[in-house]
Amino acid sequence: MCSQAPSYDAERVLVQAGPAVARHADRIAADLRRQQGSFGTAVGHGVAVRALALAGAGDLRALPALHRLAEHGGLPYMRTEARIMAALPPAELTAVMLTRLRRGGDDYHGNTTALDLLALCGAAAAPAADDVARRLDTPFAYDAMRVLGRIGPPAAATADRLAAYATARDQGPGGPWSRRAAWAHWKVTGDPTLALDVCGAAVRSGTASHGLPFLADLGPLAAAHAAPVRRLMESPGAWTRTYAAHAYWRITGDPEPAVPVLLAEVDPDWTGRPDLPVPEAVRGLGEIGAPAAAAAPLLRRILAQDERLAQPWENVRILADRAYVRTLTEALERIAPGGAQQS
Structure with missing residues (x-):
């Protein structure tokens, strides 16, 4: 062959x-x-x-x-192509990416792609924690924080450095970096105080959609921030509306205001343009499950199309389409079990 x-x-x-x-x-x-x-x-x-x-x-x-x-x-x-390797068991994938980190030097793509895959490995990436922590002093710190947060308690030794980033004591870049650092601090320590303060302040400012995914992860712990999150569901920005709807549901458990916002972002004619939050909206509807039943007919219609994506570069179009099909199928199965087979 x-x-x-x-x-x-x-x-x-x-x-x-x-x-x-x-x-x-x-x-x-x-x-x-x-x-x-x-x-x-x-x-x-x-x-x-x-x-x-x-x-x-x-x-x-x-x-x-x-x-x-x-x-x-x-x-x-390229991250999209490298993610092919995520089909391997996380422990084995971690070992390969650890080799890549140690051999990558200052190479931009080598570092960011290795860190992206290590984040997908979750707690299984713990053997790489020390090597990832070394990236906190480099331009790759933002990606390193994501990995450390996904590793969780085995990366607890980085808690003080993450707190310094989150509070800008460390001359960290602030903004989205502070929010991710605060989130990672919560994940490695189990203490949500810093994450709630930093990400909550960002969301209360009315301009920081980057804080919303972290508040969504905190879920009911972020109940004090439910009102400003709901207001952001009316933001002029599609990404902010999508993140806010998902976060509001995760925080409150109330799907009623979130479902119409998410459903409005699922464009059946989406070509794969990365500036539109279509897959994020589909994932959000899937997480809500049965209360998002109104989305099922649209998801089935999109799955039934012969061609979905025209935008991705030719060399990753198969990967992009397969990922989108997987997102649609998984969402539909959670909304209407067995529903994907009807498409």
């Missing part, structure tokens, strides 16, 4: 196919071994294509090649 120097288009499909390649995994693994050579050390383009294809199917046979690629800079640099 893939031993005869596939074309660029064929390689792109192979890498982005995900679980669909599982039935060909033995042939891909055998071809990967040939590409690696007798010593198993080659790290060229052919190795990367086959290793990523296996990784997208969650096949552990990809790991030795991924480690070699991480050492020699052969992993994908």
Whole structure:
């Protein structure tokens, strides 16, 4: 299947196919071994294509090649494409990304992509906590905070530094950085006080949508901020309205005002433009579940379309469409169990 120097288009499909390649995994693994050579050390383009294809199917046979690629800079640099590897078990993915962090130096894409994937690993990324914490003194601090927050209590040693960022004692950049630092401080310590103060103040200002996702995560702990959050549901900004509706529901448990706001952002003709919060609105409706039943017919109609996205770059369109289909399907299953099969 893939031993005869596939074309660029064929390689792109192979890498982005995900679980669909599982039935060909033995042939891909055998071809990967040939590409690696007798010593198993080659790290060229052919190795990367086959290793990523296996990784997208969650096949552990990809790991030795991924480690070699991480050492020699052969992993994908775009976050969208790199997330293919998230199909691997989080502990194994953490080990690969830790190698990438340690070999990446000051490279922008190498650091931000590795940190993005480590954040997806959650608590399983704990072995990388010290290496991630070192990025708090670099331009990659914002991404590092997200990872530390997702790791949680095993990253508690970073609590003072996060608090310093959150309160700007540390000459931290402030703004969104302060809010993420405060959120991460809560996640690593279990104490929500700082996060409620910093993110609540941002939301009360009426201009800071960046505080809303963190208040949503705090849920009922943020009840004192429900009123300003609700006011932001009438903001002129689509992202702010979407974040506010989701946060209001998470804080209060009341879906009635949130569902119409979220549903209004689900454009059936969305082309994939990243400046519109369509997937976020769909996810929010899915989290609400059955009380968002009014959204089910629209989600089914979008799923039934032959083509959904025209905007993403050609080399990641399959990935983007697959992610959107997954978002729609998961939301519909939570709103109307079994409903995705009716589309």
